Amino acid sequence: MSLALVTLALVRQxxxxxxxxxxxxxxxxxxxxxxxxxxDQDDVLSVLHQECFYALALVSVTGASQLGNEQRSRRTVFxxxxxxxxxxxxxxxxxxxxxxxxxxxxxxxxCGFVLIRESGGDxxxxxxxxxxxxxxxxxxxxxxxFFSVFLPAILAAVAVSLCAxxxxxxxxxxxxxxxxxxxxxxxxIPLNLTEAASGISAVGVISILGQSVFAFLLATYLFxxxxxxxxxx
Amino acid sequence: MLLFSCDNPPVAPALQFDQASKRYGAQTxxxxxxxxxxxxxxxGFLGPNGAGKSTAIHLAMGFLQLSGGGxxxxxxxxxxxxxxxxxxxxxxxxxxxxxTAKDAMSLAGALNGMRNPRxxxxxxxxxxxxxxxxxxxxxxxxxxxxxQRAAFAAALVHEPELLILDEPxxxxxxxxxxxxxxxxxxxxxxxxxVFFSSHQLSEVEEVCDRVAFLRSGKLERIGTLDxxxxxxxxxxxMARIPGDVTGFEAQKMSDQxxxxxxxxxxxxxxxxxxWANGGEVLSLTQQRRSLEELFxxxxxxxxxxxx
Numbered sequence: 001m002s003l004a005l006v007t008l009a010l011v012r013q014x015x016x017x018x019x020x021x022x023x024x025x026x027x028x029x030x031x032x033x034x035x036x037x038x039x040d041q042d043d044v045l046s047v048l049h050q051e052c053f054y055a056l057a058l059v060s061v062t063g064a065s066q067l068g069n070e071q072r073s074r075r076t077v078f079x080x081x082x083x084x085x086x087x088x089x090x091x092x093x094x095x096x097x098x099x100x101x102x103x104x105x106x107x108x109x110x111c112g113f114v115l116i117r118e119s120g121g122d123x124x125x126x127x128x129x130x131x132x133x134x135x136x137x138x139x140x141x142x143x144x145x146f147f148s149v150f151l152p153a154i155l156a157a158v159a160v161s162l163c164a165x166x167x168x169x170x171x172x173x174x175x176x177x178x179x180x181x182x183x184x185x186x187x188x189i190p191l192n193l194t195e196a197a198s199g200i201s202a203v204g205v206i207s208i209l210g211q212s213v214f215a216f217l218l219a220t221y222l223f224x225x226x227x228x229x230x231x232x233x
Numbered sequence: 234m235l236l237f238s239c240d241n242p243p244v245a246p247a248l249q250f251d252q253a254s255k256r257y258g259a260q261t262x263x264x265x266x267x268x269x270x271x272x273x274x275x276x277g278f279l280g281p282n283g284a285g286k287s288t289a290i291h292l293a294m295g296f297l298q299l300s301g302g303g304x305x306x307x308x309x310x311x312x313x314x315x316x317x318x319x320x321x322x323x324x325x326x327x328x329x330x331x332x333t334a335k336d337a338m339s340l341a342g343a344l345n346g347m348r349n350p351r352x353x354x355x356x357x358x359x360x361x362x363x364x365x366x367x368x369x370x371x372x373x374x375x376x377x378x379x380x381q382r383a384a385f386a387a388a389l390v391h392e393p394e395l396l397i398l399d400e401p402x403x404x405x406x407x408x409x410x411x412x413x414x415x416x417x418x419x420x421x422x423x424x425x426x427v428f429f430s431s432h433q434l435s436e437v438e439e440v441c442d443r444v445a446f447l448r449s450g451k452l453e454r455i456g457t458l459d460x461x462x463x464x465x466x467x468x469x470x471m472a473r474i475p476g477d478v479t480g481f482e483a484q485k486m487s488d489q490x491x492x493x494x495x496x497x498x499x500x501x502x503x504x505x506x507x508w509a510n511g512g513e514v515l516s517l518t519q520q521r522r523s524l525e526e527l528f529x530x531x532x533x534x535x536x537x538x539x540x
Contacts, residue, residue: 002344009330009340074328078337078387081294082344083318228296 002084003092010066010096013075017062021104025051029111037118041191044119048112048126052133052186055104056164059137063097063144064156071229080228087220094145094216101137105130121191128193128200132186135205139179140164142212146219149226167211178207245308247272247395247426248293252302255288255450262288264450265302270395270428275421277437278430279528280447286430287325288450290399293428294322307395318345321393325400325430327384334375334383335360335368341387352390359386363412377404385413396420398429402436414439434524446528454527461527467520468500469493474512481506490515 011018028047032039070076070093079089112126143163147156164179171180181204246269255263263285270276278286291297293304295312309316329337338356347355360368363382367375372383381404388396402410410433417427417440431437437444438458445455454461470493477483481503483491491512495503497519504514522530 002346005340005343009332013331015331074324074326075330077296077322077324078328078330078341079344080296081317081320081322081324082341083314083346084344085314088314225298227298228291230291230296 002082003088003095006079006084006089006092007095007099009079010070010092011099014062014066014096014100018100018103021058021100022107024054024104025107025111029115032115033118039115039119041119041121044115044121045191047115048108048129049187051108052129052136055101055108055133056136056140057161058104059097059101060140060144060160060164061153061157062100063094063141064148064151064160065144065153066093066097067145067148068153068156068229074230076228077230086223090145090149090216090220090223094141097141097144098138101134101141105134105137108133116191119191122193125189125191125193128189129186131200132182132189135200135208136179136182136186138212139208139215142215142219146215146222149219149223178204178211180204182208244272245305246270247274248304248306248397248428250289250293250302250304253289253292253299253304254301255285255292255297256300261450263292266447266450266452267302268445268452268455270426272394272426273421273424274442275417275427275429275440277441277444278428278447279432279434279437279444279524280430283449284447285450286447287399289447290322290397290428290430293397294320318391319394321388321391321396323381323385323388323396323398323401325403327380329372329380329383331371331373333369334365334372334386337372337383338387338390342390345391345393347391355390355392359390362386362389362416378406378409381405382409385416389416394425396425396427396429398427400431401429402431402433410436434528438524444524458524462522462524463519467494468497469516469518469520470495470500470503470507471515471518472507472512473515474507474510476510478503478506478510478512494520 028051032043032047067076067090076089080086109126109130112130113123116123116126140160143160144156147159151159167177167179168183171177178201181201185201185204248270250266250268252265252267253263254261254265266285266289268276278289280286288297292299293306293311294317299311304311306313307316307319330340332340335356338359339352342352342355363386365379365383365386372380375383381401385401388398402413405413414436420427421440441458443455443457444461446453472483472491472493473489474483474491475489478491478493481493481495483493485491493503500517504517507514
C-alpha cells in the first residue's frame with residue numbers, strides 16, 4: 001500500500017514530464033504523416049530508432065535525477081519520516097521511473113502502429129522494438145538510480161551512459177553482455193519482421209534484467225548507509 | 234512463579250541518545266550527546282543556529298548515520314521504519330508533494346499504516362484543529378505559516394506516541410503559537426512524549442518539563458526548569474525603613490517600603506543594616522534566573538546589559 005502511494009506521489013510530481021513523453025512520439029508521427037499519408041519506410045524506421053534512443057536517454061536522466069531532486073526539495077523527508085524504509089523508497093523511485101518509461105513505450109507503440117499502417121510493414125517489428133526499448137529502459141533506470149545514490153544528477157546520468165557504452169563495447173568482443181545484443185537487435189529489426197519474439201534474444205534480456213537487479217540491490221545497500229543530502233547538511 | 238514484579242515494570246525512554254556523535258570530516262556537528270526523553274515528558278532543546286539541534290533530530294529519525302555512539306526511538310534503533318510509524322515528526326522546513334492539504338494529511342496517515350474510515354475522520358479532525366480553512370487548495374501554495382500548520386497536522390494525524398518537532402513555531406503567528414502551546418499541553422495530558430527544538434525561549438519555558446542546552450554540538454546542561462533557574466545570583470529583600478541604608482542601593486516604594494537587590498551572600502549584612510536603621514524586613518526572595526539568562530550563560534557570551 002505504502003509503495004503504491006509513494007510511487008503515485010512521485011509520478012504525480014513528474015506529470016508534466018510524463019505528458020511530454022506521451023506527446024513526443026505523437027509529434028514525430030504527425031511530422032511524418034503531415035506531407036502525405038504514406039511515409040517512406042526508411043524514414044519510419046529512422047524515426048522509430050531515434051525514439052528508442054530518446055527513451056533510453058530520458059529514462060537515464062529521470063532515474064539519475066529523481067533521488068537528488070527529491071532530497072533537495074526535502075520531499076524525501078515527508079516519506080522517510082513515516083513508516084517507509086529506504087529500500088522501499090528507492091524501489092518507489094525506480095518504479096515511478098519505469099512507469100514514465102512505460103508511458104513512453106505505449107505512446108511509441110500506438111504511434112508506431114499508425115506509421116506501420118500507413119507505410120506498410122509488420123506490426124511485429126514495432127512490438128519487438130518497444131519490448132527491447134523497455135527492457136533496456138529497465139537497465140538504464142536501475143543504473144540511473146544506482147549512480148544517483150552517490151553522484152549528483154548530471155554526473156550520474158553521464159555515468160550511466162559511460163557504463164552502457166563500456167558494456168556495449170565490451171560485449172562486442174565477448175558477447176557476454178545483454179547490452180550489446182539488445183541494442184544491436186533494436187537497430188537491426190526490419191519493418192517486415194513477422195514474429196516479434198524472434199527479434200529478441202532471451203539471453204540478452206535475462207542478462208540485462210540480472211544486471212538491473214544487481215544494480216538496484218547495490219543501490220539499496222549503499223543508500224541504507226548514507227546520510228540524506230538535505231540542503232542544510 | 235513470577236520472576237519479576239509487574240507492579241512497576243521498567244519503562245524504556247521514548248527517545249534515548251547514548252553518546253551519539255556526528256562528524257563531517259574534521260568538523261564535529263554533535264559530540265557524544267547523551268539524553269533521554271521519558272514517556273509523557275516534554276523536553277525542549279535549546280541552542281543557537283548550528284549548535285547541532287537539527288543534526289540530533291535527523292540522527293534520531295534516521296536521516297543521518299551516526300558517526301559514533303547509538304540511540305533508540307521507542308525502543309528501536311534510530312532509523313527503524315516500524316518505530317517511525319509511532320512517531321510524529323515536524324521538520325523545520327516542511328515540504329509536500331503536489332496536491333491539496335487534505336491529500337497531504339491522508340498520505341501522511343496512510344504511510345503510517347492508517348486506513349479509512351479512521352484516516353478520513355482523523356484528517357477532518359486535524360484540518361479543523363489547525364484551522365486549515367482551504368483543505369482543497371494546493372498545499373504548496375500555502376503561506377509558510379499555513380504550511381507549517383499543515384505539516385503539524387500531518388505529523389499528528391496518526392496519533393503518534395512520540396512527537397519530534399524541529400522549530401515548531403518558527404513560522405507561526407501569535408495565534409498559531411498559542412494553539413501549538415495548547416496542543417502540546419493536550420499531548421502531554423494524553424501521556425505522549427515530546428522532544429522539540431526551539432529558539433522561542435518563552436515557548437520552552439511555558440511547556441517543557443526539562444530543558445537541554447546545546448552548544449557547538451555538546452550538551453551544556455540539562456534539567457527541569459526549577460533546577461536550572463534556581464540559584465540565581467541575587468536576593469531580593471523587601472523592607473519597611475524610614476531612611477537610607479548605607480552601602481546598599483534601594484528602590485524606594487510607597488509606604489516607606491524599599492526593595493533591595495543584593496548579591497547572594499550579602500543578604501545578611503543588608504538585613505543587619507536595615508535592622509540597625511530601625512527598619513523591618515518584610516520578605517526575602519531568592520531571585521530565579523530567566524531562561525534567557527541561562528541560554529546566554531550556556532552559550533558562553535554576555536548580554537549587552539551584562540557587559
